[in-house]
Amino acid sequence: MTPGTADRPLMPIEDFEGLADAAPDHVRLEYVDGRVRTKDPLSVEDFEELERRAPETVRLEYINGKLEVKAMPDGNHSEIHMWLLEQCLHHRPDLRLHHERGVRTEAYRKGRARADGALVRRGHFKGHGEWSAANGVLMVVEITSHDRDTNQRDCIDKPVGYAAVDIPVYLLIDRDHNTVVVYSEPEDGRYQQKTSHSWGTPVELPEPLGFTLDTEELKDYAD
Numbered sequence: 001m002t003p004g005t006a007d008r009p010l011m012p013i014e015d016f017e018g019l020a021d022a023a024p025d026h027v028r029l030e031y032v033d034g035r036v037r038t039k040d041p042l043s044v045e046d047f048e049e050l051e052r053r054a055p056e057t058v059r060l061e062y063i064n065g066k067l068e069v070k071a072m073p074d075g076n077h078s079e080i081h082m083w084l085l086e087q088c089l090h091h092r093p094d095l096r097l098h099h100e101r102g103v104r105t106e107a108y109r110k111g112r113a114r115a116d117g118a119l120v121r122r123g124h125f126k127g128h129g130e131w132s133a134a135n136g137v138l139m140v141v142e143i144t145s146h147d148r149d150t151n152q153r154d155c156i157d158k159p160v161g162y163a164a165v166d167i168p169v170y171l172l173i174d175r176d177h178n179t180v181v182v183y184s185e186p187e188d189g190r191y192q193q194k195t196s197h198s199w200g201t202p203v204e205l206p207e208p209l210g211f212t213l214d215t216e217e218l219k220d221y222a223d
Helices: 011-021 042-052 074-093 149-163 216-223
Strands: 029-032 036-037 059-063 066-070 095-105 110-123 139-143 170-173 179-187 189-198 204-205 211-212
Touching: 011 029, 011 042, 029 110, 042 059, 042 110, 059 149, 066 074, 066 139, 074 095, 074 110, 074 139, 074 211, 074 216, 095 139, 095 149, 110 179, 139 149, 139 179, 149 179, 170 204
Parallel strands: 139 170
Antiparallel strands: 029 036, 059 066, 059 110, 095 110, 110 139, 170 179, 179 189, 204 211
8 A cells, every 4th residue: 555545635635626516415424534525325226326426536336335535546446457458358358347437236226336346248328328227237346546545445345335236246456455456256146256366376267257367467457
């Protein structure tokens, strides 16, 4: 973890003020300890309206009934995404890795996750709106950011949300520990299998993917 991560506000005060100004009248926001929170329970419909109005510098998610803010990607985050995109195209040219795709998650589709990557068959998202059902998503990807909520969000909450809607594989690229974690076999709202691999070692992706990632390049993005 980079120095100062634990103390870094998840949202700058300027971004919060822009979000608060854009929020619907009945959605009351507060800024506490560098985080944005809602004063009242937030429905999925209210979240979607808030997300539509949010400034371009703010990325919002709705996880476990709570409003969450995703950190903006830095250069290494973007390079890691491109590395994975190239790997997927090399092994499975019939698939497409979509960046920043909105996916409905959790039981009864009450969650809204902005996945760093969603791997689907070519043309799958044609005609979809901003938030897509998980049906047809073969793998979701999260690349951790150096913010203090990344462990709770990507390592605890996201596996539950993605497993609940039976996404076959969840790939977590953990920049704090330089590991690639593969979650698979969703059943009863939990992934039954979880394997962790150090950067530089081969990572086998289970069916319905069935190929192996060469992670040697990830060492170039250790920070």
